[in-house]
Amino acid sequence: MSAEPLHAVIVGGGMTGLAAAFRLQQWLADKGVVPRLALLESEPRLGGKIRTSTRDGFLIEHGPDSFVASKPCAYQLVRDLGLEDDLVRNHTGQAFIARGDRLYPIPAGTMMGIPVRLRPLLKSPLLSPAGKLRVVWDLFSHGKDIDGDQPAGDFFRKRLGNQIVDRLIEPLLSGIYAGDVNQYSLQALFPQIHQLSRNQRSLIRAMGSLYGHAKPAPAGKSRGQFLTFKTGLQALTARLEERLTACAILKGRSARAIRQQGGHYRLELDDGRSLDAHAIVLAVPDAAAAGLLPAARNAIPPLLPTLSTSVANVVMAFPHGITGTSLDGTGFVVPRGSGHAITACTWAHLKWPHVAPSGAALLRCYIGGAHDAQLVDAPDATIVDAVLTDLRRITALRETPAFCQVTRWKHAMPQYAVGHLDRLEQTRKAMAAAFPGVFLAGASYGGVGLPDCIRQGEQAAHDLADHLEQRNLLESREALNVD
Numbered sequence: 001m002s003a004e005p006l007h008a009v010i011v012g013g014g015m016t017g018l019a020a021a022f023r024l025q026q027w028l029a030d031k032g033v034v035p036r037l038a039l040l041e042s043e044p045r046l047g048g049k050i051r052t053s054t055r056d057g058f059l060i061e062h063g064p065d066s067f068v069a070s071k072p073c074a075y076q077l078v079r080d081l082g083l084e085d086d087l088v089r090n091h092t093g094q095a096f097i098a099r100g101d102r103l104y105p106i107p108a109g110t111m112m113g114i115p116v117r118l119r120p121l122l123k124s125p126l127l128s129p130a131g132k133l134r135v136v137w138d139l140f141s142h143g144k145d146i147d148g149d150q151p152a153g154d155f156f157r158k159r160l161g162n163q164i165v166d167r168l169i170e171p172l173l174s175g176i177y178a179g180d181v182n183q184y185s186l187q188a189l190f191p192q193i194h195q196l197s198r199n200q201r202s203l204i205r206a207m208g209s210l211y212g213h214a215k216p217a218p219a220g221k222s223r224g225q226f227l228t229f230k231t232g233l234q235a236l237t238a239r240l241e242e243r244l245t246a247c248a249i250l251k252g253r254s255a256r257a258i259r260q261q262g263g264h265y266r267l268e269l270d271d272g273r274s275l276d277a278h279a280i281v282l283a284v285p286d287a288a289a290a291g292l293l294p295a296a297r298n299a300i301p302p303l304l305p306t307l308s309t310s311v312a313n314v315v316m317a318f319p320h321g322i323t324g325t326s327l328d329g330t331g332f333v334v335p336r337g338s339g340h341a342i343t344a345c346t347w348a349h350l351k352w353p354h355v356a357p358s359g360a361a362l363l364r365c366y367i368g369g370a371h372d373a374q375l376v377d378a379p380d381a382t383i384v385d386a387v388l389t390d391l392r393r394i395t396a397l398r399e400t401p402a403f404c405q406v407t408r409w410k411h412a413m414p415q416y417a418v419g420h421l422d423r424l425e426q427t428r429k430a431m432a433a434a435f436p437g438v439f440l441a442g443a444s445y446g447g448v449g450l451p452d453c454i455r456q457g458e459q460a461a462h463d464l465a466d467h468l469e470q471r472n473l474l475e476s477r478e479a480l481n482v483d
């Protein structure tokens with residue numbers, strides 16, 4: 001290891017850490033400084049939750065399968081990496097909600113199940129007449145209950161009634177966050193709704209003013225809102241790794257502890273060695289970050305960890321397609337308490353035709369989450385059996401998959417509970433005071449989606465660069481030599 005401290009070490013080689021390292025390398029090079037950076041990743045591969053594999057002509061995503069196109073930083077990163085031409089947009093189609101063993105179309109004109117336009121919801125068989133009446137009541141209600149944060153579930157129940165929450169909003173939210181709608185922070189998950197509802201009595205009117213200007217597309221003609229790459233999401237992390245030419249990448253090595261050492265930090269590694277650095281990005285889950293900073297336990301009481309839930313992703317491949325279902329859509333989600341193990345299923349070959357050979361079918365299903373965590377620990381065969389049983393009941397699937405792959409994600413889905421944003425702010429302030437130059441970023445903090453992780457990684461790089469510049473820590477006498 002070189003005697004002079006590095007400019008920075010980035011701990012964690014997932015989407016957040018890779019984005020931070022790339023932007024930091026770019027920024028230092030733009031300043032004419034030879035970057036002295038290291039990226040530390042405990043797994044033998046980079047990418048974190050992004051993992052793509054191929055088998056028998058199928059393209060399999062074990063973690064995330066795409067990112068939302070509307071958040072600009074992800075697209076900008078893709079452009080800067082020269083990957084724009086490899087992007088693929090999802091095919092759109094009807095999505096469904098399971099109720100009992102039946103599938104009901106998700107009514108048009110809703111966002112995450114929250115009505116923007118009322119007419120399609122009123123025509124939907126998903127809600128009873130009483131349930132619909134309760135939703136309409138929102139237009140005449142005096143919603144003055146929006147001081148501070150509160151559970152998203154409570155807020156939607158008060159505004160729209162229980163039925164729409166249980167049958168529509170909860171399953172859609174759980175499909176993304178795998179948690180409990182009664183615990184989620186409204187402020188963290190829906191900042192715009194939280195803000196707008198202060199001024200608007202009706203939630204439906206607030207949703208209309210936020211999203212109602214978009215002209216509804218004719219059925220089946222809307223433009224896909226998600227992007228991935230022809231060869232899978234791992235194309236992004238692979239290209240980032242390729243471009244990190246001025247950053248030492250240490251795979252299969254974990255940070256064990258961080259200590260303040262003179263004017264800089266010393267990171268102790270699990271192989272007994274250490275790295276000295278002026279600044280650090282902790283792009284690891286918050287429980288891992290807290291474990292690295294034993295001194296923070298006393299100094300920083302609000303230091304998260306947030307709770308996180310476990311899920312398993314079950315991919316099923318059918319080389320000759322599936323005939324048992326007449327589903328013409330992209331997939332379905334399942335409300336809790338339905339008696340099914342499966343929480344969501346995507347007809348991946350219809351949503352993303354490039355992931356399966358022509359005529360074949362690929363299903364991506366989820367189990368687990370806040371309400372069924374034990375199943376994630378069951379053997380593969382038990383999980384596959386439970387998923388197939390549900391698919392046969394809900395979609396009348398008749399075929400047997402040629403192969404199945406189960407990927408477990410333990411404690412992988414952060415749950416932003418009520419008060420998350422306040423705790424986060426306190427934590428950041430306490431960190432800045434006790435550990436100047438150490439920056440937290442990633443899914444545990446400011447958003448779980450890949451664009452949010454990229455934004456946070458880039459922000460951490462920006463803050464870290466400011467920190468180095470303000471303290472005149474950019475001068476370097478030694479070439480980088482980390483092995």
Ligand SMILES: Cc1cc2nc3c(=O)[nH]c(=O)nc-3n(C[C@H](O)[C@H](O)[C@H](O)COP(=O)(O)OP(=O)(O)OC[C@H]3O[C@@H](n4cnc5c(N)ncnc54)[C@H](O)[C@@H]3O)c2cc1C
Binds near residue numbers: 067
């Ligand atoms: C099953 C699943 C499906 C998802 N689907 C989508 C989707 O379709 N679209 C979307 O936008 N988002 C999706 N998400 C969310 C998104 O994938 C994650 O929020 C995001 O990938 C997290 O990135 P990260 O870099 O913050 O964390 P991670 O990917 O968890 O990376 C953190 C890295 O830190 C490493 N690490 C931990 N401790 C140490 C240590 N002590 N020393 C060194 N390294 C360490 C870990 O090995 C890991 O590689 C999904 C998440 C899951 C689990």
